[in-house]
Amino acid sequence: MKALKILTSVYALAVYGFIFLPVAVLVLFSFQASLFPVPPFTGPSLRWYEAVLGDRSLTAGLVNSVLVATVSSLVAVALGFLSAYGFARFRLPGSGLLRALVTAPLMVSYLIIGMGLLILFNAVGLPKSLLAAGIGHAVINLPLCFAIVYSQMGDHQLNAERAARDLGARSRHVLVLILVPMLWPALFASFFLAMTFSWDEFVIAFLLTRFETTLPVEIWGLLRSGLNPRTNAVGSLVFGVSIVLVLILELVVFRKRRP
Amino acid sequence: MTEPLVEIQSVSHSFGPHRVLEAISLDIAPASYTVLLGPSGSGKTTLLNILGGFLTPSEGRVLIEGTDCTALAPARRPTTTVFQDYALFPHMTVGANVAFGLRMRGVGRGERRRRALETLEIVGLDHVETRKPHELSGGQRQRVALARALVVEPALLLLDEPLGALDLKLRRQMQDELKAIQKRVGTVFVHVTHDQEEAMALADLCVVMSEGHIEDMGPPERVYRRPRTRFTATFMGESTILPAGAVACPGLDPAASLVAIRPESIGLGDAPPSHVALGSGTVTDLVFQGGFKRASVTDPADPGRVYTVRVPVTQPLAEGDTVALHCSPDEIIPLKE
Amino acid sequence: MTSRRTIERWRPWAYVGPALVWTVAFFILPFLVMAWVSLTVHGTGETLSAANYAQFVHNESYWRALVNSLEVTAIVTVVSILLAYPFAWFLAEIVPERWQRLGLMLAVLPFWTSYVVRSYSWLLVLAENGVVNNALTGIGLLSDPVQMANTRFATVTGFVHFFVMLLTLTIFANLKQLSPSYRKAAADLGANGVQIFRHVILPLTLPGIMVGAFLTFVLAIGDYITPQILGGNNELLMPQLIMMQIGRRGDFPLASALALILMAVVTLAYFACARWLRIERA
Numbered sequence: 001m002k003a004l005k006i007l008t009s010v011y012a013l014a015v016y017g018f019i020f021l022p023v024a025v026l027v028l029f030s031f032q033a034s035l036f037p038v039p040p041f042t043g044p045s046l047r048w049y050e051a052v053l054g055d056r057s058l059t060a061g062l063v064n065s066v067l068v069a070t071v072s073s074l075v076a077v078a079l080g081f082l083s084a085y086g087f088a089r090f091r092l093p094g095s096g097l098l099r100a101l102v103t104a105p106l107m108v109s110y111l112i113i114g115m116g117l118l119i120l121f122n123a124v125g126l127p128k129s130l131l132a133a134g135i136g137h138a139v140i141n142l143p144l145c146f147a148i149v150y151s152q153m154g155d156h157q158l159n160a161e162r163a164a165r166d167l168g169a170r171s172r173h174v175l176v177l178i179l180v181p182m183l184w185p186a187l188f189a190s191f192f193l194a195m196t197f198s199w200d201e202f203v204i205a206f207l208l209t210r211f212e213t214t215l216p217v218e219i220w221g222l223l224r225s226g227l228n229p230r231t232n233a234v235g236s237l238v239f240g241v242s243i244v245l246v247l248i249l250e251l252v253v254f255r256k257r258r259p
Numbered sequence: 260m261t262e263p264l265v266e267i268q269s270v271s272h273s274f275g276p277h278r279v280l281e282a283i284s285l286d287i288a289p290a291s292y293t294v295l296l297g298p299s300g301s302g303k304t305t306l307l308n309i310l311g312g313f314l315t316p317s318e319g320r321v322l323i324e325g326t327d328c329t330a331l332a333p334a335r336r337p338t339t340t341v342f343q344d345y346a347l348f349p350h351m352t353v354g355a356n357v358a359f360g361l362r363m364r365g366v367g368r369g370e371r372r373r374r375a376l377e378t379l380e381i382v383g384l385d386h387v388e389t390r391k392p393h394e395l396s397g398g399q400r401q402r403v404a405l406a407r408a409l410v411v412e413p414a415l416l417l418l419d420e421p422l423g424a425l426d427l428k429l430r431r432q433m434q435d436e437l438k439a440i441q442k443r444v445g446t447v448f449v450h451v452t453h454d455q456e457e458a459m460a461l462a463d464l465c466v467v468m469s470e471g472h473i474e475d476m477g478p479p480e481r482v483y484r485r486p487r488t489r490f491t492a493t494f495m496g497e498s499t500i501l502p503a504g505a506v507a508c509p510g511l512d513p514a515a516s517l518v519a520i521r522p523e524s525i526g527l528g529d530a531p532p533s534h535v536a537l538g539s540g541t542v543t544d545l546v547f548q549g550g551f552k553r554a555s556v557t558d559p560a561d562p563g564r565v566y567t568v569r570v571p572v573t574q575p576l577a578e579g580d581t582v583a584l585h586c587s588p589d590e591i592i593p594l595k596e
Numbered sequence: 597m598t599s600r601r602t603i604e605r606w607r608p609w610a611y612v613g614p615a616l617v618w619t620v621a622f623f624i625l626p627f628l629v630m631a632w633v634s635l636t637v638h639g640t641g642e643t644l645s646a647a648n649y650a651q652f653v654h655n656e657s658y659w660r661a662l663v664n665s666l667e668v669t670a671i672v673t674v675v676s677i678l679l680a681y682p683f684a685w686f687l688a689e690i691v692p693e694r695w696q697r698l699g700l701m702l703a704v705l706p707f708w709t710s711y712v713v714r715s716y717s718w719l720l721v722l723a724e725n726g727v728v729n730n731a732l733t734g735i736g737l738l739s740d741p742v743q744m745a746n747t748r749f750a751t752v753t754g755f756v757h758f759f760v761m762l763l764t765l766t767i768f769a770n771l772k773q774l775s776p777s778y779r780k781a782a783a784d785l786g787a788n789g790v791q792i793f794r795h796v797i798l799p800l801t802l803p804g805i806m807v808g809a810f811l812t813f814v815l816a817i818g819d820y821i822t823p824q825i826l827g828g829n830n831e832l833l834m835p836q837l838i839m840m841q842i843g844r845r846g847d848f849p850l851a852s853a854l855a856l857i858l859m860a861v862v863t864l865a866y867f868a869c870a871r872w873l874r875i876e877r878a
Contacts, residue, residue: 004789008690009686012682012683012686012687018757019703019757019760020706021721021727022706022714022717022720022721023706023714025720025726026717036725038723038727038730039726079618080615082611082612082614082615083612083615085611086608086609086612089611090607090611091608092609101616101620102615104619105619105623107814107862108623108862109817109818109819109835109859111838111855112818112855112858113623113626115630115838115852115855116626116627116630117622117626119848120629122848136622139619146615200710200711202820202821203820215710216712219712219716220712223825234713235710235713238710238713242708311784313784332783334783334786334787334788339784339785342777342780344775344777346778347781348778348800349800350800359782359785359795363786363791364786407785
């Protein structure tokens with residue numbers, strides 16, 4: 001038994017190595033001093049970070065990404081929350097079918113969703129833009145937000161709602177003052193997840209934007225020039241920012257559980 | 260007495276700094292039904308796990324059929340366990356579940372099935388052989404778990420609060436069945452419970468445990484009628500506990516500092532000639548319990564002294580009444596503590 | 597008089613309405629439009645023609661793309677499961693309880709890079725003058741650098757990298773929620789470690805594996821980025837083929853037809869796995 005444990009541990013170490021390999025190489029060669037992000041390592045140098053931070057289109061892409069992610073996620077959460085409430089609290093004809101409809105996009109490749117929207121927008125004359133990409137992102141994130149909030153709507157909230165109504169609250173009060181605070185973790189989780197998916201999403205943004213575009217699409221453009229330390233720098237920056245954000249999340253949100 | 264099947268020799272166990280069993284010594288006779296009775300935290304489940312091999316005791320030895328099994332893994336010792344949540348394998352049929360132990364012992368398919376069906380028949384469930392556990396009721400699952408443990412013919416069968424999840428009527432029925440099955444197969448059963456009625460119904464040997472110690476052990480009738488310690492007197496049924504000096508009972512063991520009197524031993528009214536007067540008090544509580552009423556009688560001079568008395572339903576008694584109490588000197592139980 | 601009751605009857609629709617309208621407008625409608633467009637022919641005004649589908653069947657490089665996609669996805673799924681299971685086992689069974697979350701987080705950490713960037717990183721690693729080739733020629737295992745990038749191998753590696761992580765998470769969750777009683781009971785009845793795994797743990801984690809496998813299949817077969825960056829243009833997979841029609845040639849009808857064919861394949865896979873995907877009652 002012991003031998004098996006050792007074997008599995010060695011294996012696990014190898015897997016960790018495999019998992020970290022590309023990212024380690026990425027970050028290492030972002031500090032490359034010479035022109036090519038391949039061995040030998042001639043560094044460390046910050047020249048590529050300077051280049052990236054000074055690159056207008058990259059910083060614009062970053063801002064656009066945040067914008068599109070935030071707005072589309074808010075839309076997805078709002079729609080998901082309202083529909084979760086509607087399905088959970090009321091008897092609707094064909095409820096099962098309608099719910100399946102709302103969650104259907106989860107099963108479809110982003111490429112196909114993006115394509116469909118591209119064709120539709122072409123047909124109605126909506127130009128490629130951040131707005132178009134935002135709509136696409138809301139489409140892919142709505143099912144997720146709906147599913148998360150819907151799964152959290154149980155008897156717990158129902159009793160609180162009943163108590164509130166008993167004390168005279170109108171529907172909008174119930175929603176805003178009772179339900180939203182009670183569902184706060186689910187709402188936050190779905191917003192955060194939607195932001196994550198939108199922020200990193202490439203295909204839909206690629207198909208639906210043209211001049212003003214999101215960060216992943218800008219990075220894709222960088223790839224045209226082959227192996228370039230600039231890409232390393234951008235990638236490492238994005239990585240670093242993500243880690244910091246998650247650390248903050250850990251400390252702020254999960255700290256509450258400690259005492 | 261014949262050779263004990265199981266010898267527990269001075270077994271102690273700690274979880275970290277927390278001592279859960281203290282020098283437990285116990286012999287279990289062949290073909291007997293032993294019940295480990297106690298509240299949660301008494302160490303009874305820990306002792307069962309030690310017997311089953313899921314724990315190795317910090318100190319002491321466990322001998323089964325004369326062999327030192329103290330550090331032996333569960334698979335290697337002649338014991339099987341019926342778990343509290345039954346732990347039936349959800350993806351296997353009842354038949355496959357019951358035959359599992361045989362399969363692990365290398366028994367061939369035809370033979371396995373035959374023996375599994377035999378054992379299922381003993382528990383009355385041969386007709387559900389092809390069903391899955393989730394299709395069965397709680398009581399049926401319990402019996403399948405029992406069959407699975409019995410089919411491998413262990414020397415020792417361990418039951419960890421097996422009837423806890425069943426309703427009262429079903430529990431009583433299962434108690435009868437367990438007793439009957441044990442007598443029929445002759446395997447030694449060791450059964451853990453916190454339910455004293457269950458212990459009294461099933462045990463040949465009743466072991467009362469509290470906080471890692473054995474408080475008392477013996478046939479249930481003796482343990483009930485002559486509990487050795489205060490804990491036993493109050494855990495196994497109810498008692499009124501009095502300081503020894505408070506009752507004028509000649510022939511009482513001078514070493515006893517406390518005495519216990521069972522509620523059914525106390526009579527109301529003046530003491531007849533052979534009985535001892537216990538004093539009088541006010542009825543402070545009267546609860547209807549079906550076949551009798553439970554009265555609490557408090558001594559007005561000493562409000563800490565409350566007698567628990569069993570009163571016939573037809574007795575005209577009400578809260579606030581003053582009554583005299585008496586009992587036979589034979590029913591005054593001296594306690595060790 | 598009817599106004600209050602009407603409001604009450606329409607109230608629920610006010611809540612679910614917006615989401616439904618959104619889904620119909622931006623998900624269902626595009627599909628319908630795509631289906632319509634797939635029946636037109638690029639360049640001519642023809643409608644209601646199955647020409648695009650016929651083209652798919654007759655043009656070898658087109659249905660080859662589908663076959664390639666299926667092959668690659670199948671390989672990726674199997675390899676990822678085989679690699680992930682022992683890793684998930686390690687995290688769930690061997691790592692002490694309080695380090696497990698950290699272990700998981702560490703395993704997930706590298707995936708907080710952008711997806712595009714991560715695929716690019718594999719390109720870096722597998723390039724002719726990249727880290728792996730350098731290491732292998734350095735130790736002397738190879739005399740000349742071997743082409744690893746822009747091959748099917750690179751695409752598979754890129755996919756496996758991601759899906760091992762995903763499957764580790766799902767298998768880990770599955771292992772954790774198995775009641776320890778099952779293991780105790782099996783051990784009690786005489787099973788050794790291998791037997792416990794074979795008869796109890798593996799069958800009980802199988803549904804979880806199937807769900808993970810299905811997820812892997814759906815995500816991988818529709819992915820454009822990884823094959824495009826790592827697989828190069830020697831061997832095309834379906835998403836690349838579809839993108840080609842949109843980009844260079846602007847042939848939306850053909851692209852739509854190809855997309856619907858891909859969707860059909862995924863739907864078939866769904867029905868094949870349907871019994872595993874149903875939620876089983878405990």
